[in-house]
Amino acid sequence: MGTSLACAHTRKLAPLAEQAQYLALPRVELTVFVVRALLWVGFIVFLANLTVPAPPPSTSATLRTTPPPVPRPDRRWAGTTLTYYGERPGFGMAFERALLRQFEQDTGIRVNYIPRPLSASECYASYQRVFQARSPDVDVMMVDVVWPGALAPHLVPLSLSTEGFLPQLVENSMVDGKLVAMPGYLGAGLLYYRTDLLQRYGYEGPPRSFDELEQMAKSIQAGEKPVNPRFVGFVWQGYTYEGLTCNALEWQVSQGGGQMLDQVDSPEALRAFSRAAGWIGTISPAGVTGYQEEDVRNVFEGGNAAFMRHWPYCYASGNAPGSPVKGRFEVAPLPGASVLGGWEWAVSAYSRHPQAAEQLVAYQTCLPVQRWRAVEGAFLPTRPELYKDPELLERMPFCAIMPEVFRQAITRPSTRCRDLYNEASSIYFQGVATVLQGGDPAASMGRVRRDLSELMQP
Numbered sequence: 517m518g519t520s521l522a523c524a525h526t527r528k529l530a531p532l533a534e535q536a537q538y539l540a541l542p543r544v545e546l547t548v549f550v551v552r553a554l555l556w557v558g559f560i561v562f563l564a565n566l567t568v569p570a571p572p573p574s575t576s577a578t579l580r581t582t583p584p585p586v587p588r589p590d591r592r593w594a595g596t597t598l599t600y601y602g603e604r605p606g607f608g609m610a611f612e613r614a615l616l617r618q619f620e621q622d623t624g625i626r627v628n629y630i631p632r633p634l635s636a637s638e639c640y641a642s643y644q645r646v647f648q649a650r651s652p653d654v655d656v657m658m659v660d661v662v663w664p665g666a667l668a669p670h671l672v673p674l675s676l677s678t679e680g681f682l683p684q685l686v687e688n689s690m691v692d693g694k695l696v697a698m699p700g701y702l703g704a705g706l707l708y709y710r711t712d713l714l715q716r717y718g719y720e721g722p723p724r725s726f727d728e729l730e731q732m733a734k735s736i737q738a739g740e741k742p743v744n745p746r747f748v749g750f751v752w753q754g755y756t757y758e759g760l761t762c763n764a765l766e767w768q769v770s771q772g773g774g775q776m777l778d779q780v781d782s783p784e785a786l787r788a789f790s791r792a793a794g795w796i797g798t799i800s801p802a803g804v805t806g807y808q809e810e811d812v813r814n815v816f817e818g819g820n821a822a823f824m825r826h827w828p829y830c831y832a833s834g835n836a837p838g839s840p841v842k843g844r845f846e847v848a849p850l851p852g853a854s855v856l857g858g859w860e861w862a863v864s865a866y867s868r869h870p871q872a873a874e875q876l877v878a879y880q881t882c883l884p885v886q887r888w889r890a891v892e893g894a895f896l897p898t899r900p901e902l903y904k905d906p907e908l909l910e911r912m913p914f915c916a917i918m919p920e921v922f923r924q925a926i927t928r929p930s931t932r933c934r935d936l937y938n939e940a941s942s943i944y945f946q947g948v949a950t951v952l953q954g955g956d957p958a959a960s961m962g963r964v965r966r967d968l969s970e971l972m973q974p
């Protein structure tokens with residue numbers, strides 16, 4: 517690179533030399549000038565190479581294996597075309613494409629795959645528009661674990677077996693005695709940390725409290741920033757959307773601040789939100805209030821953060837071939853509480869092809885697919901038996917801690933709120949966003965408490 521750059525410069529400088537002659541500059545002086553200029557250019561390029569952070573990770577996955585075949589495929593609906601709102605743009609897309617290819621091949625049903633919006637909140641809003649219009653344009657959709665209660669009137673009751681699924685998840689998907697969605701994968705907030713950096717800065721293990729996290733993030737950031745100006749201590753989902761509800765609830769609960777619906781302005785909750793506001797521009801980037809899952813992942817996987825709060829699939833994406841942080845990070849439970857997340861598959865009540873649609877739901881959530889998705893992508897199963905699977909434990913060793921993380925995880929109040937959950941969550945995340953942007957914590961969260969109690973009034 518250095519040579520070609522030098523050649524390019526020499527070529528450009530040739531006419532300049534002629535001009536210099538014309539201006540009667542002594543040739544020796546000019547040569548010295550050119551040599552110095554080239555040395556400077558070389559030095560700047562060298563410095564730039566030192567400080568430019570690692571390239572961002574590729575957004576999609578490279579799969580090692582093909583998905584399992586459809587168990588007992590039924591070709592009665594061959595030739596039907598389904599429209600399906602599936603995985604959002606990013607890491608999950610490659611999984612989706614491979615699964616759909618297999619499904620189409622085995623059943624003869626064609627699937628028109630539309631990646632759902634990046635933000636869960638926007639996704640919910642787009643489903644509401646489809647449902648309000650009673651539109652048959654969508655047949656199958658992925659629904660967040662917090663939505664079955666709210667979306668139930670627009671979903672087809674399924675006749676699939678839930679044997680072997682986590683009973684709490686099945687209960688969450690049963691509305692008025694009907695199964696309205698099939699739990700496909702499960703998640704919980706986790707703390708990702710760079711093992712190489714912890715070691716370099718003399719830490720024996722991941723932080724166990726927010727105090728420790730702050731202190732470690734600060735000292736690692738201070739050491740790394742001079743060589744990588746983009747480096748930050750801690751990244752998390754700070755955009756004004758459902759992901760912020762998950763993060764904020766974790767801060768609130770783990771610091772003794774009570775629950776989302778009634779104690780949002782307790783002194784402990786206010787302290788927890790103010791503390792997070794204090795991270796912005798110190799251990800977290802100023803732009804963190806614009807970050808959703810894939811932005812956060814890009815920063816950490818690009819080698820530009822010491823700690824990250826994220827869902828389990830980043831264990832697979834971060835260890836994918838070519839990832840700049842491959843083998844240089846680990847996961848631990850978050851300090852304190854972790855919010856439960858995950859996605860389910862459902863059929864729209866306005867679909868013209870409910871039986872073909874149910875076949876796709878059955879395939880997406882069947883045991884072999886859950887296993888494949890977990891082994892390849894750390895999208896964790898909703899069937900407890902799979903957590904003992906030797907191949908899964910070998911590929912994703914952190915799965916050994918997950919049953920305990922799930923057992924202790926906190927749930928968002930979707931069952932209590934039912935169709936009001938999304939509104940309740942919006943009130944909450946908007947209030948927290950105001951605090952993050954520098955608003956008065958007591959005033960903002962006091963308003964949130966009043967709005968929430970008004971919303972939840974019987």
Ligand code: GLC
Nearest residue numbers: 636660661703758759857858
């Ligand atoms: C993840 C979780 C989901 C949560 C969302 C928030 O996708 O699985 O439950 O609502 O993140 O961004």
